[in-house]
Structure formats: C-alpha cells, structure tokens
Amino acid sequence: MSTPPLLTIEGLTKAYPGVVANDHVSFTIGEGEVHALLGENGAGKSTLVKMIYGLVKPDSGRMTLRGASYKPAEPRQARADGIAMVFQHFSLFDALNVAENIALGMENPPALRDLAARIREVSEAYGLPLDPFRTVGDLSAGERQRVEIIRCLLQDPKLLIMDEPTSVLTPQEVEILFETLKKLKSEGTSILYISHKLEEIRALCDHATILRLGKNVGECVPRDTSARDMAELMVGTALKTPERGAREFGDVALDISGLSVPAPSAFGTTLKNVHLAVRRGEILGIGGVAGNGQDELLAVMSGEVTCARDAVKFDGKPIGHMGPTARRALGVLTAPEERLGHAAAPDMSLTENALLTGSVREGLENNGFLKWGATKTFAEKIIKAFDVRTPGPENAARSLSGGNLQKFVIGREVLQRPEVLVVNQPTWGVDAAAAAAIRQALLDLAANGAAVICISQDLDELMEISDNFAALNEGRLSAPRPTAELTVDEIGLMMGGAHGMEVAHV
Amino acid sequence: MIRLEKRPQPSRAWSMATPLVAVLATMVMGGLLFATLGKNPVEAIRTIFWEPLFGEFAFYYRPQLLVKGAPLVLIAIGLSLGFRAGIWNIGAEGQYIIGALTGAGVGLAFYPMESWIIFPLMVLAGAFGGWAWAMIPAVLKTRFGTNEILVSLMLVYVAEQLLASMSLGLMKNPEGFGFPGSRNLQQYDSAHNAELIAGTGMHWGVVAALIAVIFSYVLLNRHMLGYHIRLTGEAPRAAKFAGVKPARLILFCLGASGALAGLAGMFEVSGPSGQVSIDFNVGYGFTAIIVAFLGRLHPVGILLAGALMALTYIGGDIAQGNLGLPSAAIQVFQGMLLFFLLALDLLTNYRIAIGKPEVA
Known part of the structure; x- marks a missing residue:
C-alpha cells in the first residue's frame, strides 16, 4: 500500500498488575486499508484496540492520526476524531427498537423519524437491510450486528474497528458483511479487523499484525501467507491437531x-x-x-x-x-x-x-x-x-x-x-x-x-x-x-x- | 480521586473486621449525635455499652441480656436460612405471635392439670403454630408465584388482630376481673418456662437458641441442604443446574424460620412475659432481621449480633432513664449500627483505590 498512513502506533505499552498486556506494539494502518490484528485469546488484542478507542490509557508509546498526535481521553473523543468500534458483545436493549437503540448511543440524536430515514439510507447504501422500527429482541445475531455497524457508519468514521465480528454469523451472513466491508474500503474507510479466523483474514485483509503475549511477533500480507504459517506465528509453536482415532458406534x-x-x-x-x-x-x-x-x-x-x-x-x-x-x-x-x-x-x-x-x-x-x-x-x-x-x-x-x-x-x-x-x-x-x-x-x-x-x-x-x-x-x-x-x-x-x-x- | 475497585475474590479479613469497624463508627457518630443533644457523649456511650454488663446494677441487667437476646437469636437464625437463599420472610413477628398463641393455647387447655408432658406439648404446638403461619406465604409463593415479602408482612397485622381477639375473648382469664389478657402461665407450674438456674435469666428459650445456632452451623457448612441454600442465594441458575428444586427450598426455608419464630414466641409467653396480652409482641420479629444481617447471616455472627443488639436495647433503656436521652435518639443509634455495617460491607468485595481511573 502506498497511501499515506491514517494511524501510526509506536511502542504502545500497557501493564496491568501481574501482566503486561501490550509490550511496545507498533504498526501502521493506511488510508483505505483493511488491517488484521491477529492473536490468541489473551494476546492483548482487546487492550490494544481499547487504547485506540480511548477506553484504556497507555502507559507509554505514541499514536499519530493523520500526522497529528492522537491521545483520546475517552471514547467520545475517539468518535469525534473519526474512530468507531463494533464490539464483540453487543450493547443493545432487547425491548427497544432499532432506531431507539441507535439514538441512545448518539450525542445529539435527531428526531426519531429523521433518524429512521437515515438508517434506511445507510443500510441500503451498504447492503445491510434493516428495518429501523423492529424490536431488537426479535432480531438475529447477524441483524443485531448490523445495528451496531450502522450505528458506527452514521458517524462517517475514518477508521472502523471490528472485534471478532464473524463469531456470531452464518457463512452467508459473513459474506454479506465482507461485501459491506469491501465497499467501505473502496470508499476510503480503513478497517482494523480483529480475529483469529485465518481464512477470513486471508480473504479480506491487506495487511496483518500478529500479537503473542502482548508483543508484536510478526507482520505479513495474509494473501501471500499460508494459514498454517500464520497460526504458528500466533501460537508460537507447531500446532497439534487433535487426533480422532477410529471409533465404532454402539447402541x-x-x-x-x-x-x-x-x-x-x-x-x-x-x-x-x-x-x-x-x-x-x-x-x-x-x-x-x-x-x-x-x-x-x-x-x-x-x-x-x-x-x-x-x-x-x-x-x-x-x-x-x-x-x-x-x-x-x-x-x-x-x-x-x-x-x-x-x-x-x-x-x-x-x-x-x-x-x-x-x-x-x-x-x-x-x-x-x-x-x-x-x-x-x-x-x-x-x-x-x-x-x-x-x-x-x-x-x-x-x-x-x-x-x-x-x-x-x-x-x-x-x-x-x-x-x-x-x-x-x-x-x-x-x-x-x-x-x-x-x-x-x-x-x-x-x-x-x-x-x-x-x-x-x-x-x-x-x-x-x-x-x-x-x-x-x-x-x-x-x-x-x-x-x-x-x-x-x-x-x-x-x-x-x-x-x-x-x-x-x- | 477515590474509586472503588472490585476485588478478585471476597476479602476474608474485611468480612471479619467490618462488624467491629461498624460498631466503632457507630460509637463515634452516636457520640456526636448525643453531644449535639447536649449530653456528655462519653457518658452516654459508657452507659449503653458498659452499664448493663459491669455497672452497679449489672446483677439485674445481665439476666435481661439473655432474656432479650434469646428470641432475637432464635428468630434471626431461622430468617438467615431463607435470606441466604434469597427467600425473604419479613413476617417473623406474626409467626412469633401465632407460636405464642398456639403454645399458650395448649397450656391453657390443660389448666389446672399438672403433668410433665404439658410443657413439651406446648413447645411442639408453638413451633407448629409458627410453621403453619409461615406456610401461608410459602404455599402461595410456590403455587401462585406471590411475593413472600408482602404476604408474610401483611400476615403480621392479621396475627396482631388475632392476638387482640384472643386476649379479649377465647384466652381471657376467667378469674381476671374482666381485664384483658390470659391467665399468667408463670403461676402454672407445668406450663411455666422457668429459669433453669435462678437469677441467671437462663430459660429453655436460651437453650433452644444455642441449639439452633449449632444446628444451623452444621446445616450450612456440612450438609447438602445448606449447600443448596447458599448456592441458590449466590447463583440461582447454577442451583437449578445442580438439581435444586426451588419450591422445596422455599417451603423448607419459610417453614424453618416460621417454626423457630413460633418457638421464640412460645418460650416468651410461657416465661418472661407470662401471659397472652394485647401488647405481648414488642418487635422481636422485626429486630431479628437486623440481627440476621448484623451477624452477616452466619450462625456465630448472629449469636454475637443478638447479644450486641440486646445490649444496646438494655443500655438504651438505662440511658433514657439515667441521662434523659429521648428514645428516638436510641433508635437512631441502633439504626446507625445497621447502616454502617451495610455500608462497610462493600469493603469485603471492593477496595478503595486512590488515583485516576485508567480502565473503563
């Protein structure tokens, strides 16, 4: 990618009592780039994105957004700077409808009718069909995720962070999501994509940063790297696949x-x-x-x-x-x-x-x-x-x-x-x-x-x-x-x- | 900035220390309260905590401590079983009254026959009365899903009406010159819950309270039923997964607390009080709720809390008499104790951290 970097991260470190969650992590996300953050549970992916989103304050290190120093004190500031995040666990109220849920997350929500119109507009533009007046409790997990994504897209973000977005989706829903993400990318939005599903990353991402035990252990271009190589970078040792011995079925x-x-x-x-x-x-x-x-x-x-x-x-x-x-x-x-x-x-x-x-x-x-x-x-x-x-x-x-x-x-x-x-x-x-x-x-x-x-x-x-x-x-x-x-x-x-x-x- | 941080697991040290810290904080704040009322705070605190135990008239007050403490402990032990499981019997006062009525009723029915069997029968009747009264909210809850807090509380007022009706009607002393109230059971040897050792205040109710403490300790720590009670209180879904039948647990917890409250009422009416009268109940059933929480729903804690509560009652009475403190001030003082205990309870699960928050 030859585009100028959108976000540069240099030497970010964050320690909790007893554990160093991130140890001098550095990488760069270009404009319109889909960047993968790869690692096992506990590798420090969540802490890293929380620092980018202003939920956690780093102990040391620097972040630069479009050339300017970037130090978000809280998520509101991160959002104002054009960074949006879709969490793995949705924060939606079952008893409210889609538009009400989205209004709850906004600083100055417009009238519900105008908001509904905008939701329709955005959902059609990005191929994420969603009725703003349906009750969230009746939606499937994939549809709930769309609510979260649309909530982010309404802010017109420069960088969209997605934390394990496909863990709740059917293969077909994953395809819809990927189409949306590709469209966003073509419009110049950068995406930071967190996952441990290697095939997805190979299909979607331009660049990958691999974390292990809080350290940046490698970078690669997923398209040119085999899933097995990435997995071994992630785990640090050769993988042992469970053995299934021959079994006889009984009664x-x-x-x-x-x-x-x-x-x-x-x-x-x-x-x-x-x-x-x-x-x-x-x-x-x-x-x-x-x-x-x-x-x-x-x-x-x-x-x-x-x-x-x-x-x-x-x-x-x-x-x-x-x-x-x-x-x-x-x-x-x-x-x-x-x-x-x-x-x-x-x-x-x-x-x-x-x-x-x-x-x-x-x-x-x-x-x-x-x-x-x-x-x-x-x-x-x-x-x-x-x-x-x-x-x-x-x-x-x-x-x-x-x-x-x-x-x-x-x-x-x-x-x-x-x-x-x-x-x-x-x-x-x-x-x-x-x-x-x-x-x-x-x-x-x-x-x-x-x-x-x-x-x-x-x-x-x-x-x-x-x-x-x-x-x-x-x-x-x-x-x-x-x-x-x-x-x-x-x-x-x-x-x-x-x-x-x-x-x-x- | 001061913040609260959740501890990874409950602190044992704080869980032991909070009652002591709460008592100390109550003494300090109570002292300030008494000072603003124009009384000498040191004198007032000394009167409440020292006078009943070691004062000039301690020979009179010490037995009172047992007499007042026993029903509180007996009732609180029963309530704590349910509270541990998230089953809220607020109506112990009513079960206490009914236990006294059924217990005294059996004794009065035998009058003037003398036999050793009468008192044991009264004990059984008292426990049964309290149990039956508690079964009303229990069955309504298991059958129709009613709220046991409301039903048990409302039944207190029903029980009070029954008490009035009994002392004016069925149980009225025929030789009482028309005054309300039953025969005095203290004058009926077979039915009298007399002091076991004269001058100590030690009666069968005190023995029953101690047995209840031991029984409850063994149940909660060594028995499956007690484990299920704790599990239900901590994680109802996990309890269901473990195979606990909620309805059975509701019946047991409400039944046991009702029976113990009934016993307390029976021992009171046949001993210290002596007769069924309109103003027989003095709020032991409600105070026991405080005792149960003050004792952190732990059997030994309840024993200590019951003693402390009895002490503040008696000491409070003395302070009213000797120092002219208003009774409302004493009640505020007792309320402070519960307030500080519940507030400091937070420290078992949280610690105070000073500094800027970093993790949202």
Missing part, C-alpha cells in the same frame, strides 16, 4: 423424539419437534447461530427443564421427567455455555463448585452430609488433569480467567466418566492450546464409548471433531448428516442461510 445412548418445549421467557426460543439420536462412540455436532435454541436444548437434556417422559430416552429408558440429579446418577452429564452463574457459582470456591455437579457420581455426600475432604481432592484432580491455572481449589470461581474456568467446568464433567456428555460452546474464549486439549478430551471420551453432543457456534470446531452434524434454526433441529460429506455452503444452508436476507448488491 443409541440418548434419544430425543418429537420434543416441543415452549420458550421459557419472552426472548427465549421455542423448541419445535426436535428429533435427535446419538450412539455410543459418536460425537454429534450441533451448529447454529446463537439464540436459536441452544440454551433451551441443553436445559432439556440436563433436566433443568423437564418434559414428557418418553420425549427423552437414555438407553431406551424414559428420562424426560427426571431432574438433573437423577440424570447425573444415570450418567447423563452436561456443561452449559454460561460459565459464571450457570455452570459455576462465581463467589464460591472451586471445591464448592466441584460439588455442584459432582456430588452424585463422585460420592461426595453421605446421607446428605458433605465430604469436604473428598470434594477438595476431586477439585484438585480436575485442576491437575485439565491444567487449570489457579493457586488452589480454595479460590473463588470468579477469580479465574474465562478460559481457565471453562477448563474446570468441562473437566468436572469429563472426569465423572459420563455415559452421555452434552457440552455447549466448550471452547468459547479458550486459547488454542487449551481448546485443543478440550477437544481431545471429548474425542477420548467418545473413543471410550461415551456418546457426546457438542453444541457450538464454531464451525471449524464442529468440522474437526464431530461425526455427524445437525443445525438448530429458530428452535428446529435439522436432520443430522455425516460431517465428512458436508461443504461449508451446505452447512450454512442448514443453519438457516442468511435469514432470508439478500446478499448485498455492490
């Missing part, structure tokens, strides 16, 4: 037939006529965009939501009416997506959290009296076997990082020798090495004759470990198909395509 272990469950809340999803069977030794992958019934499906299998006796069967026996404790006694174990507050109690120690699901199968109680000694041993076993980084089992669950707690939560179930294990988003927010370990543990479980259901939004993960693939779309589960025969396009269509939206016409 059907868990069988769900004709299951319909009404939505638990106004913004929940109703499960509609779900059929599913998983055999011993099989890993069934369930894909789908977030909010299409994943939580509800897990609740039905864990026993948190009970249903008709015959709707859920384990080894042919009806268990639909049983609660979580009875199901655990049989060997049907689950690990929910939400770690804090659902899979674990934040303020309780790891020992107490080990007891949460382990009491039945690990024999941690005696006539209702708790065996704290045995529970602590069990917690220590999980910490050791799954390499959970913590000073000890007496620490509160909330003191662990997300990835470490995830290892603990998955380890807790895996070590209880499940007959059936259902996991939802097992590697969400976990670094690549730990994710590989978790996937390997799931594969080993299946090899030893357990039936595994893996609900995930990470298609690469499902392609890597699952034998059969089904997709959830608005509470309906597609018929499972062998993963090996599927193409990405077919998976996208199973996931519900692009929710009836057209691909942008540019």
Whole structure:
C-alpha cells in the first residue's frame, strides 16, 4: 500500500498488575486499508484496540492520526476524531427498537423519524437491510450486528474497528458483511479487523499484525501467507491437531423424539419437534447461530427443564421427567455455555463448585452430609488433569480467567466418566492450546464409548471433531448428516442461510 | 480521586473486621449525635455499652441480656436460612405471635392439670403454630408465584388482630376481673418456662437458641441442604443446574424460620412475659432481621449480633432513664449500627483505590 498512513502506533505499552498486556506494539494502518490484528485469546488484542478507542490509557508509546498526535481521553473523543468500534458483545436493549437503540448511543440524536430515514439510507447504501422500527429482541445475531455497524457508519468514521465480528454469523451472513466491508474500503474507510479466523483474514485483509503475549511477533500480507504459517506465528509453536482415532458406534445412548418445549421467557426460543439420536462412540455436532435454541436444548437434556417422559430416552429408558440429579446418577452429564452463574457459582470456591455437579457420581455426600475432604481432592484432580491455572481449589470461581474456568467446568464433567456428555460452546474464549486439549478430551471420551453432543457456534470446531452434524434454526433441529460429506455452503444452508436476507448488491 | 475497585475474590479479613469497624463508627457518630443533644457523649456511650454488663446494677441487667437476646437469636437464625437463599420472610413477628398463641393455647387447655408432658406439648404446638403461619406465604409463593415479602408482612397485622381477639375473648382469664389478657402461665407450674438456674435469666428459650445456632452451623457448612441454600442465594441458575428444586427450598426455608419464630414466641409467653396480652409482641420479629444481617447471616455472627443488639436495647433503656436521652435518639443509634455495617460491607468485595481511573 502506498497511501499515506491514517494511524501510526509506536511502542504502545500497557501493564496491568501481574501482566503486561501490550509490550511496545507498533504498526501502521493506511488510508483505505483493511488491517488484521491477529492473536490468541489473551494476546492483548482487546487492550490494544481499547487504547485506540480511548477506553484504556497507555502507559507509554505514541499514536499519530493523520500526522497529528492522537491521545483520546475517552471514547467520545475517539468518535469525534473519526474512530468507531463494533464490539464483540453487543450493547443493545432487547425491548427497544432499532432506531431507539441507535439514538441512545448518539450525542445529539435527531428526531426519531429523521433518524429512521437515515438508517434506511445507510443500510441500503451498504447492503445491510434493516428495518429501523423492529424490536431488537426479535432480531438475529447477524441483524443485531448490523445495528451496531450502522450505528458506527452514521458517524462517517475514518477508521472502523471490528472485534471478532464473524463469531456470531452464518457463512452467508459473513459474506454479506465482507461485501459491506469491501465497499467501505473502496470508499476510503480503513478497517482494523480483529480475529483469529485465518481464512477470513486471508480473504479480506491487506495487511496483518500478529500479537503473542502482548508483543508484536510478526507482520505479513495474509494473501501471500499460508494459514498454517500464520497460526504458528500466533501460537508460537507447531500446532497439534487433535487426533480422532477410529471409533465404532454402539447402541443409541440418548434419544430425543418429537420434543416441543415452549420458550421459557419472552426472548427465549421455542423448541419445535426436535428429533435427535446419538450412539455410543459418536460425537454429534450441533451448529447454529446463537439464540436459536441452544440454551433451551441443553436445559432439556440436563433436566433443568423437564418434559414428557418418553420425549427423552437414555438407553431406551424414559428420562424426560427426571431432574438433573437423577440424570447425573444415570450418567447423563452436561456443561452449559454460561460459565459464571450457570455452570459455576462465581463467589464460591472451586471445591464448592466441584460439588455442584459432582456430588452424585463422585460420592461426595453421605446421607446428605458433605465430604469436604473428598470434594477438595476431586477439585484438585480436575485442576491437575485439565491444567487449570489457579493457586488452589480454595479460590473463588470468579477469580479465574474465562478460559481457565471453562477448563474446570468441562473437566468436572469429563472426569465423572459420563455415559452421555452434552457440552455447549466448550471452547468459547479458550486459547488454542487449551481448546485443543478440550477437544481431545471429548474425542477420548467418545473413543471410550461415551456418546457426546457438542453444541457450538464454531464451525471449524464442529468440522474437526464431530461425526455427524445437525443445525438448530429458530428452535428446529435439522436432520443430522455425516460431517465428512458436508461443504461449508451446505452447512450454512442448514443453519438457516442468511435469514432470508439478500446478499448485498455492490 | 477515590474509586472503588472490585476485588478478585471476597476479602476474608474485611468480612471479619467490618462488624467491629461498624460498631466503632457507630460509637463515634452516636457520640456526636448525643453531644449535639447536649449530653456528655462519653457518658452516654459508657452507659449503653458498659452499664448493663459491669455497672452497679449489672446483677439485674445481665439476666435481661439473655432474656432479650434469646428470641432475637432464635428468630434471626431461622430468617438467615431463607435470606441466604434469597427467600425473604419479613413476617417473623406474626409467626412469633401465632407460636405464642398456639403454645399458650395448649397450656391453657390443660389448666389446672399438672403433668410433665404439658410443657413439651406446648413447645411442639408453638413451633407448629409458627410453621403453619409461615406456610401461608410459602404455599402461595410456590403455587401462585406471590411475593413472600408482602404476604408474610401483611400476615403480621392479621396475627396482631388475632392476638387482640384472643386476649379479649377465647384466652381471657376467667378469674381476671374482666381485664384483658390470659391467665399468667408463670403461676402454672407445668406450663411455666422457668429459669433453669435462678437469677441467671437462663430459660429453655436460651437453650433452644444455642441449639439452633449449632444446628444451623452444621446445616450450612456440612450438609447438602445448606449447600443448596447458599448456592441458590449466590447463583440461582447454577442451583437449578445442580438439581435444586426451588419450591422445596422455599417451603423448607419459610417453614424453618416460621417454626423457630413460633418457638421464640412460645418460650416468651410461657416465661418472661407470662401471659397472652394485647401488647405481648414488642418487635422481636422485626429486630431479628437486623440481627440476621448484623451477624452477616452466619450462625456465630448472629449469636454475637443478638447479644450486641440486646445490649444496646438494655443500655438504651438505662440511658433514657439515667441521662434523659429521648428514645428516638436510641433508635437512631441502633439504626446507625445497621447502616454502617451495610455500608462497610462493600469493603469485603471492593477496595478503595486512590488515583485516576485508567480502565473503563
């Protein structure tokens, strides 16, 4: 790129107690350039963009925007200087409509009617169809992201920062997004694109900066670099791919037939006529965009939501009416997506959290009296076997990082020798090495004759470990198909395509 | 600039220290309050905290400490179980009244028969009365999703009407010259909750309170049910995932707190108070809520908090009598104690940092 630089970053450093999040990071973003920021979880990508967006103040280093020194004290100032950001987690109010949500984020919102007109204008110009008067609670994740993007585009930004934008999208929605980003680029807007999905970066970005443990470890032109090379730069060592040994499928272990469950809340999803069977030794992958019934499906299998006796069967026996404790006694174990507050109690120690699901199968109680000694041993076993980084089992669950707690939560179930294990988003927010370990543990479980259901939004993960693939779309589960025969396009269509939206016409 | 920073995990040291700091802060601020009222603050604080324990008339006040502290601890222990699980029984006062009525009712029904079995039957009846009264909000909540705070509170006023009706009607002393109020159970040996050792204030209610403290400690720390109670309070969704049945927990927590409040009422009516009368209840059921929180919902903490609360009550009475402090000032003083405790509670989970904020 021969354009003059838009933003130059030199030697940015930011240290938190105990960890240096960014250590002398430097790079340059040109005008109209799509620049990728690549790195594992915890590599310091988020801290870096927060400094650019004025949320975090750097300890040292300089930023230069179009030749002038740039020191944003707060996001408002960053926005005034033409920098906009789309966060990974949306900050939208479910009960308000699109225009109201966008007005809430503005300094001086115009009248709602004028704003709606502008939203329509921008959404059409960039191929992001969106009705300003729809309630956000009814929108898909992809549509919610459009709200966030349009909110940014209304400010006419020079630099658009996108934090892991595709993690919640179907392949078709990703394509729409890429069309939009390419159009923005052609108009001269620069984009800082954060991701760890290498193929996306190769398809979209002009330049990539790779971070590892807070340091700038390399730069490359993604188009000319192989995904494997970039991954190894990112991780720092050669990657170990989980091994899937040859497995024999046994009898059907868990069988769900004709299951319909009404939505638990106004913004929940109703499960509609779900059929599913998983055999011993099989890993069934369930894909789908977030909010299409994943939580509800897990609740039905864990026993948190009970249903008709015959709707859920384990080894042919009806268990639909049983609660979580009875199901655990049989060997049907689950690990929910939400770690804090659902899979674990934040303020309780790891020992107490080990007891949460382990009491039945690990024999941690005696006539209702708790065996704290045995529970602590069990917690220590999980910490050791799954390499959970913590000073000890007496620490509160909330003191662990997300990835470490995830290892603990998955380890807790895996070590209880499940007959059936259902996991939802097992590697969400976990670094690549730990994710590989978790996937390997799931594969080993299946090899030893357990039936595994893996609900995930990470298609690469499902392609890597699952034998059969089904997709959830608005509470309906597609018929499972062998993963090996599927193409990405077919998976996208199973996931519900692009929710009836057209691909942008540019 | 001063900011609050969330601690990675709750500080144990602060969780132990805040009650002491709160008491000290209350003494300082209370002293200022008394000073502005024109009283000698040192004298007032000394009267409240020192006089009942070591003063000239301590031989009279010390037993009073047990008499006042026991019902507070007994009720607060029951309430703390529910509070830990996020189940708010505000109506212990009503359960206390009903327990006294059913307990005294059984005793009066046997009058004038003398038998060792009467007092144990009264204990059972008292516990049952309180339990049954608490089951009303419990069943309404589990069946129809009503708010237990409102229902249990409203039932206090129903219970007060029942108390008035009983002391004027069914339970009125036939030999009482038409005065309202029942026979005096202190004069009916089989039904009298007498002092176990004369002159100490030690009666069966004190024993029951101590047993409740031990029982609650074991339940919360060593038993699955106690674990489920704590889990439900900290993370309701995780509790559901662990297999806790919320309805069962509601019935247990409200039932247990009702039964203990009923017991407290029964021991009071058959002992220190002696008779069912219109003004029998003096607010133990409400003060116990403060005691439960002052004791950080921990059994041993509640024991200490109950003693402290009884001390401020008795000391407050003395200060009113000796120094002429208005009773409102004493109530403000007690209110300060809870205020400081709850305010300082923040330090368990947060620390104060001085400097400019860097991370949003």
